[in-house]
Amino acid sequence: MTPHPTAPLLSVDDLVVQYHRPGAPPTRAVAGVSLQVRAGEVVGLVGESGCGKSTLARAVCGLTAPAEGRITYAGTPVRPLRVRRRAPALTGVQMVFQDPYGSLNPRRRVGAQLSDGIRTAAERGEAPDGTSPEDLLTRVGLPASAAERYPQEFSGGQRQRIAIARALAARPRLLVGDEPISALDASAQLQVATLMRSLAVESGAGLLFISHDLSVVRLIADRIAVMYLGRIVETGPTAEVWDEPRHPYTRALLAAVPRPDGAGVLPAELPGDVPDPADPPSGCRFHPRCPQVFDGCDREEPQLIAGGVACRLYTA
Amino acid sequence: MTTATVLEISGLTLDLGGRRILGGVDLAVRPGQVHGLAGESGSGKTMTGLAALGLLPPGARTGGRIELEGTDLLTLPPRQLAALRGRSVSMVFQDPSTSLHPMLSIGHQLTDHLRHHLKLDRKTAKERAAALLTQVRIPNPREALVRYPHQFSGGMRQRIAIAIALACEPKVLIADEPTTALDVTVQAGVLRLLRGLCDDLGLAVLLVTHDLGVMSAIADQVSVMRHGLVVETGPRGRVLTDPQHEYTRTLLDSLPGRSTV
Numbered sequence: 001m002t003p004h005p006t007a008p009l010l011s012v013d014d015l016v017v018q019y020h021r022p023g024a025p026p027t028r029a030v031a032g033v034s035l036q037v038r039a040g041e042v043v044g045l046v047g048e049s050g051c052g053k054s055t056l057a058r059a060v061c062g063l064t065a066p067a068e069g070r071i072t073y074a075g076t077p078v079r080p081l082r083v084r085r086r087a088p089a090l091t092g093v094q095m096v097f098q099d100p101y102g103s104l105n106p107r108r109r110v111g112a113q114l115s116d117g118i119r120t121a122a123e124r125g126e127a128p129d130g131t132s133p134e135d136l137l138t139r140v141g142l143p144a145s146a147a148e149r150y151p152q153e154f155s156g157g158q159r160q161r162i163a164i165a166r167a168l169a170a171r172p173r174l175l176v177g178d179e180p181i182s183a184l185d186a187s188a189q190l191q192v193a194t195l196m197r198s199l200a201v202e203s204g205a206g207l208l209f210i211s212h213d214l215s216v217v218r219l220i221a222d223r224i225a226v227m228y229l230g231r232i233v234e235t236g237p238t239a240e241v242w243d244e245p246r247h248p249y250t251r252a253l254l255a256a257v258p259r260p261d262g263a264g265v266l267p268a269e270l271p272g273d274v275p276d277p278a279d280p281p282s283g284c285r286f287h288p289r290c291p292q293v294f295d296g297c298d299r300e301e302p303q304l305i306a307g308g309v310a311c312r313l314y315t316a
Numbered sequence: 317m318t319t320a321t322v323l324e325i326s327g328l329t330l331d332l333g334g335r336r337i338l339g340g341v342d343l344a345v346r347p348g349q350v351h352g353l354a355g356e357s358g359s360g361k362t363m364t365g366l367a368a369l370g371l372l373p374p375g376a377r378t379g380g381r382i383e384l385e386g387t388d389l390l391t392l393p394p395r396q397l398a399a400l401r402g403r404s405v406s407m408v409f410q411d412p413s414t415s416l417h418p419m420l421s422i423g424h425q426l427t428d429h430l431r432h433h434l435k436l437d438r439k440t441a442k443e444r445a446a447a448l449l450t451q452v453r454i455p456n457p458r459e460a461l462v463r464y465p466h467q468f469s470g471g472m473r474q475r476i477a478i479a480i481a482l483a484c485e486p487k488v489l490i491a492d493e494p495t496t497a498l499d500v501t502v503q504a505g506v507l508r509l510l511r512g513l514c515d516d517l518g519l520a521v522l523l524v525t526h527d528l529g530v531m532s533a534i535a536d537q538v539s540v541m542r543h544g545l546v547v548e549t550g551p552r553g554r555v556l557t558d559p560q561h562e563y564t565r566t567l568l569d570s571l572p573g574r575s576t577v
Contacts, residue, residue, distance in 0.1 A: 048499040049470065190570065212499055215529075215571075256500040258507070258529035260571055262556030266511060266533050267504040273469050 007075075008036035009206045010060065010093075010174050015069035017055050027278040029055040031230035032069070034304070037174060037206040042197055044221030044238065045210045046253070050274050052230040053210045054098075057178040060208065061095045062086060073174060088124045094172035096196070098179040100159035104151040110137070110162055111147030117169025126171050136165040140195060157188030161195070168199055174206045181216060189213070193220050214257055218242050226250045229285040230277055236308040246309045248292045284312065322347050322520045323368065323405070323488045327380035330363055330544075332373065337363050338544040340380065343522070345488060350514055350521040352535030352552070354528060354567070360544040361524045365490045368522070369407055370397045384488065403433045406481040410493040412473035416465040416480075422449075423461030426480055433484045448479040452509060471502030475509065482513065489513075492524045507534050528571060532556050540564045 012035040018026040029052040037043045045053050058064040060071060065080035072078065076089055094117075097103040105113060114133035122128055134144035140161040151159055160180060167175060177196055181189040193209070197220040200207035211217050217224060218238055225235040226249065234247040245251045255268035272289040275281055281288050287297040297312055304310040323345040330338035338360045345351045353361045366372055368382050370389060382389040384404060389397060409415040417425055426445035430436050436444065442461065449457035452475040465473055474494060481489055491510065495503040511534045514521050525531060531538055531552070538555040540548045540563065548561040559565045 048501060214500065253501060256504040258504075258527070258533040260528040260532045260556055260568065262532050262553040264532065264534070264552055266508050267500070269504040269508055270501040271505075273471065273502075 007038075009039045009074055010035075010037040010208070011070075011072045012036070012056070012060065013070045013072075015056070015059060015071060016067045017052070017059050017064055018067040019055075021278075024278060026067075028067075028230055028280070029277055030059065030066075031277075031280070033227070033230070033232055035225060035232065035235075037208050039173065039206050040201055040204050042200065042207040042209060042220055042222045044217035044224045045208065045227060046212060046214055046217050046224060047227035048253075048274050049212060050229075050277065051227045052277065053227050054178050056227070057095065057176050057208065057210050060174075060176055061093055062090060063095075091120045091124050091170055092173040093176065094167035094170050094174070095176045095178060096160070096163050096167050096180040099183050100151075100156055100163050101183070103163050104159060104166075106151055108150075109147065110149055110151065113162075114147065114166055114169045117166050121169065121171040124170075131169070133165075133169070136169055137162075139168070139199065140165045157184050157192060160184055160188075160192050164192070164196060164199070168203070171203070172205050174208065175200045176208045176210075178210050179212070180209075181211065181213065189216060190219070196220070214253060226253065229274060229280055231285060231310065232304060233286065233311065234309045235304070246307075246314060247286075247311045248290050248313070249286050252289075252291070284310075320347075321345060322385055323522065324383045325364065325368065325380070326383070328364065328367060328382060329379035330360070330367060330372070331377040333375060336544060337376075338367075341541070341544070341546055343539055343546065343549075345520045345522050346537075347487070347520045348514060348518045349536040350511065350523050350534050352531040352538045353522060353524045353541060354526065354531055354538060355541035356526065356567075359541040361526075361541050362492055364541070365407070365492050365522060365524050368488070368490055369401055369405055370394075371401075371407075399433070402429045402486075403484045404486050405488045405490065406484070406486040408474070408477050408481050408489065408491040408494045411497045412470060412477045413465070413497075415477055416473060418465055421462055421464055422468075422476055426461070426476075426483060429480075430483050444483070445479075448483055449476070451482070451513075452476070452479045454479070469502075470498055471505060474498060474502075474506055478506070478509065478513075482517075482519075485517070486519070488520045488522065490522045490524070493526070494523070495530060496525070496527065503530070510534060528556065528568065540567065 015030055015033045017030040018028050020026050047053050055064060059066050062078050062081045073093055111133040114136050133147045137144055137146050142161055181192050184192055193216045209221060221238045224238050224241045225232050228249050234250045245254050252270040258267045283298040283300050284302055287293045302310045302312045321344040325341055325343040328338055328341040341364050355361050378390050423445055427441040430441045430444060445461060446457045449460055454460050454475055495506050513519055523535060535552050538552050539546050542563050548555060548564050
């Protein structure tokens with residue numbers, strides 16, 4: 001990774017998150033991930049469903065307890081959320097959830113929900129800047145009068161804008177979006193994604209944007225991390241990863257995106273399904289589906305090298 | 317225009333609760349072709365698909381004609397429509413985790429309508445079910461028959477849903493956002509499967525999707541809908557590269573990747 005003058009805002013080191021099921025060995029949803037997000041930087045995390053990207057996001061916000069490894073936000077370790085409220089210092093991390101139908105309180109007015117966030121920022125000791133719920137709504141492109149209404153009066157795209165406004169109300173220094181656009185219409189997806197980017201970058205916050213939609217991540221992220229079965233297999237600046245993907249999995253993922261060029265080319269298929277994370281393949285986790293598998297891939301687990309790729313093709 | 321149309325929708329109007337949802341839709345779907353129906357949500361593309369199956373919500377008032385090989389589906393008595401539904405016209409829905417019955421085995425769901433429509437006996441229906449699962453490339457089809465939807469991944473479930481839709485060898489398959497709930501890698505497989513079935517079986521597919529990338533990959537003809545009207549219809553290559561209508565151009569320009577190129 002390239003050296004950067006500022007220390008990372010969020011630092012995840014060798015994180016392992018396990019889920020326990022009765023009568024079965026624990027499932028390692030995140031199996032040793034290291035990731036950094038700097039202030040003002042947009043990091044896109046992509047991967048197929050079940051690869052552990054949401055678990056990683058939840059761990060970053062303290063919603064899921066890690067089994068091993070460390071998560072530090074602005075120098076303070078992130079403690080998992082228990083019965084008590086989060087420590088005021090950690091409210092600088094805010095999350096936008098996937099489903100705006102479930103993440104907003106249906107029985108409270110939008111304005112009241114936004115005021116909670118403003119109060120949170122004040123409790124953390126941020127100097128009041130006179131932001132009102134109405135200002136926040138205007139910033140996300142909704143009329144100020146929306147504050148008086150209830151979430152049910154809005155469409156999915158509008159609700160997600162409210163959820164973003166609520167997260168911004170707490171004046172986060174790190175915004176985490178867990179598939180924030182996948183529940184939205186195609187026409188609203190790009191708008192909401194670019195809105196998140198511009199609002200985060202404007203306020204100097206870092207953004208960890210999780211999505212399975214590569215074409216959107218490509219447009220808004222500065223850096224991409226590709227995750228497969230609990231591990232990051234490739235990371236790098238967006239343009240580099242998009243133009244010259246190195247890991248065979250990244251290549252397959254990009255080749256599978258259909259392009260609206262009218263040429264009628266069927267996207268390339270990656271054979272096989274994502275293996276069960278409770279019983280990952282030996283060696284490189286991708287080797288059973290890898291088109292470039294060679295001798296030894298089933299024994300030796302590749303580590304993420306300095307160039308930002310975890311594949312034996314690049315270590316040999 | 318080499319082959320005759322199998323499903324022809326002309327002047328279809330739909331009013332629901334005093335609101336006009338469709339304002340005269342014209343579409344023609346030919347055997348062996350994928351006809352894509354694009355548009356934003358709320359433009360009426362799903363309603364057009366549902367109308368062809370007589371699955372509109374209660375209180376819907378329709379006008380115009382939906383002809384399946386010359387028979388108008390809109391004026392057909394319920395009993396006769398039920399005989400066609402799942403037999404001549406079938407549907408694949410967006411979300412395979414809710415469109416399959418969670419408590420019935422795959423075998424049960426695959427043979428139920430086979431036995432009803434084709435009056436097959438239990439054993440023949442089971443044979444046919446296994447053959448269908450092979451066709452949609454489900455590994456170990458015989459074992460799969462006794463398993464339940466939750467034991468399959470999303471992509472596998474959608475393949476099973478397609479197998480169920482294909483069981484009675486329909487002439488028309490209506491696929492409503494069949495790959496939207498799937499990952500890109502899985503989507504690629506399902507798209508290839510649909511295209512293959514269309515080419516091999518001469519199936520006519522009406523593909524409803526908002527994803528113009530998907531459209532570009534498998535559709536032969538593309539219609540673009542807006543506010544309950546078809547604003548543009550034409551061959552895929554032309555609609556996507558040289559759109560005639562202002563709205564189609566806006567849709568294409570709003571695509572990620574397009575605006576920056």
